[in-house]
Amino acid sequence: MDQPLQILMYTGFDPGGLERAYAKVAEALAQGDFHSAQVKKLRHATYGKLYRARLNDSDRLLFSLVKHGEQTALLMLEVIRQHDYASSRFLRGAEVSPEKIQDADPAEARREATPLRYWPKTRTSIHVLDKPLSFDDTQAALFAAPAPLILVGGAGSGKTALLLEKLKTIPGDVLYITHSAYLAEHARELYYAHDFVREGQEAAFLSYRDYLETWRIPEGREASWRDFSAWFARIRQNSKGIDAHQIFEEIRGVITARAEGVLDFEAYKALGIRQSIFAADQREAAYDVFVRYQSWLKDHRFFDLNLLAHAWKPLVQPRYDFVVIDEVQDLTAIQLSLVLAALRKPEAFVLGGDANQIVHPNFFSWAQIKSLFWADSRLSAGRELQVLTHNFRNGRTVTQVANRLLEIKQQRFGSIDRESNFLVEAVGDLAGAVQVLDDARPGLSALNQQISKSTQYAVLVLREEDKAAARAIFTTPLLFSVQEAKGLEYPHIVLYRFLSDHRATFAALCEGVRKDDLGGKALTFRRTKDKGDRSLDAYKFFVNALYVAITRAVDSVYLVESDHNHPLLNLLDVQGRAAAPIVVPASSRDDWQKEARKLELQGKLEQAEAIRASILQTKAPPWPVANASHVEALIQKVFVERAVGNKGSQQLFEYAAFYDAPELAERLAQERQFSLARHFVAQRPRIVKARLASYSRHHFNEIWNDCDRYGLEHRTPMNQTPLMAAARAGNVALVEALLEKGARRDSCDHLGRNAAHIALREAFTDPEFAQAGFPALWSLLAPLGIDLRINDRLVRLEKHQAEYFLFQTLWALIPNAPVDYGLVLGFRRGLLERVWARLPDIVVPPNRKQGSYISGLLARNEVNRDYAYNRRLLVRAQQGVYLLQSHLYLRDPDREGEWRHWTQAHNLEFLQAHLPAYRSTFKAVLDLAPHTEMPSPPDANPAPKASDDGPR
Numbered sequence: 001m002d003q004p005l006q007i008l009m010y011t012g013f014d015p016g017g018l019e020r021a022y023a024k025v026a027e028a029l030a031q032g033d034f035h036s037a038q039v040k041k042l043r044h045a046t047y048g049k050l051y052r053a054r055l056n057d058s059d060r061l062l063f064s065l066v067k068h069g070e071q072t073a074l075l076m077l078e079v080i081r082q083h084d085y086a087s088s089r090f091l092r093g094a095e096v097s098p099e100k101i102q103d104a105d106p107a108e109a110r111r112e113a114t115p116l117r118y119w120p121k122t123r124t125s126i127h128v129l130d131k132p133l134s135f136d137d138t139q140a141a142l143f144a145a146p147a148p149l150i151l152v153g154g155a156g157s158g159k160t161a162l163l164l165e166k167l168k169t170i171p172g173d174v175l176y177i178t179h180s181a182y183l184a185e186h187a188r189e190l191y192y193a194h195d196f197v198r199e200g201q202e203a204a205f206l207s208y209r210d211y212l213e214t215w216r217i218p219e220g221r222e223a224s225w226r227d228f229s230a231w232f233a234r235i236r237q238n239s240k241g242i243d244a245h246q247i248f249e250e251i252r253g254v255i256t257a258r259a260e261g262v263l264d265f266e267a268y269k270a271l272g273i274r275q276s277i278f279a280a281d282q283r284e285a286a287y288d289v290f291v292r293y294q295s296w297l298k299d300h301r302f303f304d305l306n307l308l309a310h311a312w313k314p315l316v317q318p319r320y321d322f323v324v325i326d327e328v329q330d331l332t333a334i335q336l337s338l339v340l341a342a343l344r345k346p347e348a349f350v351l352g353g354d355a356n357q358i359v360h361p362n363f364f365s366w367a368q369i370k371s372l373f374w375a376d377s378r379l380s381a382g383r384e385l386q387v388l389t390h391n392f393r394n395g396r397t398v399t400q401v402a403n404r405l406l407e408i409k410q411q412r413f414g415s416i417d418r419e420s421n422f423l424v425e426a427v428g429d430l431a432g433a434v435q436v437l438d439d440a441r442p443g444l445s446a447l448n449q450q451i452s453k454s455t456q457y458a459v460l461v462l463r464e465e466d467k468a469a470a471r472a473i474f475t476t477p478l479l480f481s482v483q484e485a486k487g488l489e490y491p492h493i494v495l496y497r498f499l500s501d502h503r504a505t506f507a508a509l510c511e512g513v514r515k516d517d518l519g520g521k522a523l524t525f526r527r528t529k530d531k532g533d534r535s536l537d538a539y540k541f542f543v544n545a546l547y548v549a550i551t552r553a554v555d556s557v558y559l560v561e562s563d564h565n566h567p568l569l570n571l572l573d574v575q576g577r578a579a580a581p582i583v584v585p586a587s588s589r590d591d592w593q594k595e596a597r598k599l600e601l602q603g604k605l606e607q608a609e610a611i612r613a614s615i616l617q618t619k620a621p622p623w624p625v626a627n628a629s630h631v632e633a634l635i636q637k638v639f640v641e642r643a644v645g646n647k648g649s650q651q652l653f654e655y656a657a658f659y660d661a662p663e664l665a666e667r668l669a670q671e672r673q674f675s676l677a678r679h680f681v682a683q684r685p686r687i688v689k690a691r692l693a694s695y696s697r698h699h700f701n702e703i704w705n706d707c708d709r710y711g712l713e714h715r716t717p718m719n720q721t722p723l724m725a726a727a728r729a730g731n732v733a734l735v736e737a738l739l740e741k742g743a744r745r746d747s748c749d750h751l752g753r754n755a756a757h758i759a760l761r762e763a764f765t766d767p768e769f770a771q772a773g774f775p776a777l778w779s780l781l782a783p784l785g786i787d788l789r790i791n792d793r794l795v796r797l798e799k800h801q802a803e804y805f806l807f808q809t810l811w812a813l814i815p816n817a818p819v820d821y822g823l824v825l826g827f828r829r830g831l832l833e834r835v836w837a838r839l840p841d842i843v844v845p846p847n848r849k850q851g852s853y854i855s856g857l858l859a860r861n862e863v864n865r866d867y868a869y870n871r872r873l874l875v876r877a878q879q880g881v882y883l884l885q886s887h888l889y890l891r892d893p894d895r896e897g898e899w900r901h902w903t904q905a906h907n908l909e910f911l912q913a914h915l916p917a918y919r920s921t922f923k924a925v926l927d928l929a930p931h932t933e934m935p936s937p938p939d940a941n942p943a944p945k946a947s948d949d950g951p952r
């Protein structure tokens, strides 16, 4: 007999008014009686296994099962009232048709329960992000505590999870912001996982860079370390022994970092000994480099995020009701103050971070943060920083070694500050291992042979410049510097010669530290004795880098070292590995494919490309692809050169049918007497169907064969990726399978349409498609947001906003809408009314389909309309006729940081060339594109006044 099921509740669960019916059903379910509550199993595209029970004639209970160890529990998610599945929190966008749901079997449900990594038995309330989570006591207390809050926690302590859950509770305009673009995007995905929506909230998820762009898009690009070091190498002879890494850190973390303004030379010279990397006698030379740095930025159209923050200060207005800042240690004081300047109420913020993970140059300290905020008496009353000490990510041994490293750092240098003075406790069941491997060729070659086949192992080096040596041994594409590895995690991590290449530095770290004093349960606070001792600053990068590197491993760490007797290994209590070779199962092609996509999303293009080049090794397909240049060549051949035979005409006709270009078919009929083209409307469905045949099937073997040979992003003869073709064919299962393999949602055809736009077009033309597969396709394919450059600002449209759907609709329709709508450039309200009426309510709620709502939506997004939330998307061409406005740009997917005018993104020039009948219309629209440059931003790199009389 199975144990009774425990009952847990989702934090948003509310049986309001149905308590008695709920209690009865819950009791039966807990006893494993699924029959009397008529439990049915539902399938959800993203959530996985969900069940519904009958509460009464019209109301239903939605639940899932979770387990921890031997214990299984019911997780009560939601009461669905009056059969209204469409407005369900967890089923939104999912298809629930009564014929397709089946009776549920309790034994199978137990087997398929979702594992909970952590579950203190006293807690019954469960949060749901991408997965169900039971908070620990600190997380729970902080979740309930009022803002402002500053929360500190080691790697994997659940900061991001807590910050996001907290954010969900707050109404109004809210912002999640962090330095890394990847983390901002990842946080947004976690937040909206399972289609979470909060009524009455507008949430923005921005990287710090995006945030700046929402105020004004800077010219040029950010100066990276690589740019800086190449420049510095050229000027180093006359910079009096200043080290490149140190001056980079000094400029970014000290000279330009203060909220009050860039330090002038006098103020810089007067800094205390612990406030600068450089001793008093080096400051003049250091400042001189800074002055030259500014000229260099200007000359090369580079920008620096701190200098930009100073310049942007006058632009920032109160805009947000609440702000969450994650990984706050990656931001400087000026950057922080620029974010907080956008708050409507100064105390409405929560910050999270970990000072032990600083590998970006910024001189961060919690004391500085505290003084920045708590100096404000409105914020300070009774506030302390809160510390999260559980580790939900790493195994026990990895956590132990990471803790020892923190202890060593503290013994050697004293506590950095009270706030970072903690050790962490692993909560998972995994033991894991940390071992030393010999840096000797035969052994390492054998190791390389094993791990280079696996996505489970990554190799880390301290700095970018150490990669070359590691590459001589390790051929895995998963090779990272510590900077790059921040925020990543892998089951197994190989650290290549961290200690052996910096023997003396790491040995100095161990001076005076006794092994017997290590291995404790907690750190006691201890200040350094000598205030002038700046050795921590010199070693900070090395210790923190090692800490970050070790904590990337979920399971095990291998330190490849030539010096097994290094004192740090002894202090960390890490042993050599016994002779047993490491044997690793090879990862599948699919795993590599997914890994490449994951890395690409994280901005790790070098490693993603290495996977494609060295492991996937795909080749170009042998067929001609109907992209813009191919179609142009065909047009030239058929209409200009008037090539003999029908082959070219046939190909063009197929293209015209597939891409809804009746005008092109008409030309074929008239200019080439191509008779099939006279029956365009009748022929079109046949051609489309034939072209999509293999994407419409239930068996995908043929598709997988093509993907293996030509890659997941290869183009079909109709210039679609397999994902686009599957979307157009309405094949939800294939779309899911392709996404699971890592297919890109953002690939576009030559008219700027991605898979979501293609599905949307199809839904506008085919009512059956709209009602059947489309809701699931939209939920799977539509990106969470669209970035537009409107004039000189970044405007991000979020998926739940009406403006988002308006823009996506226009993008899917213009310029040559599906056949029955004709050419769409300028459009009236009626067009939107007609096409939205075809879509199910689950995608466009009924109130948004009404003419009056649409009129309002168009009017309030018109460039000249005075309205606070106007996104300025449209221009009124004449009474009632709108057009996308002329200062509207989209991100160029192929050129990072660049924007393309919407007419270019849509390739209107191409269309203009091959649709002569519409040339004048296209020309009129193309003429709207501004030929002049954008208005220039305020001077992003103002030369500080001191440079006039400062040292040169």
Ligand SMILES: Nc1ncnc2c1ncn2[C@@H]1O[C@H](COP(=O)(O)OP(=O)(O)OP(=O)(O)O)[C@@H](O)[C@H]1O
Binding pocket: 116, 117, 118, 133, 134, 135, 136, 139, 153, 154, 155, 156, 157, 158, 159, 160, 161, 162, 354, 392, 393, 487
């Ligand atoms: N209470 C919890 N129970 C189980 N898992 C949890 C809990 N809280 C967080 N996690 C999981 O632990 C992992 C790490 O959490 P999260 O990313 O929030 O930590 P973090 O402190 O922000 O880490 P880092 O500083 O390394 O980015 C995530 O997979 C998250 O879902």
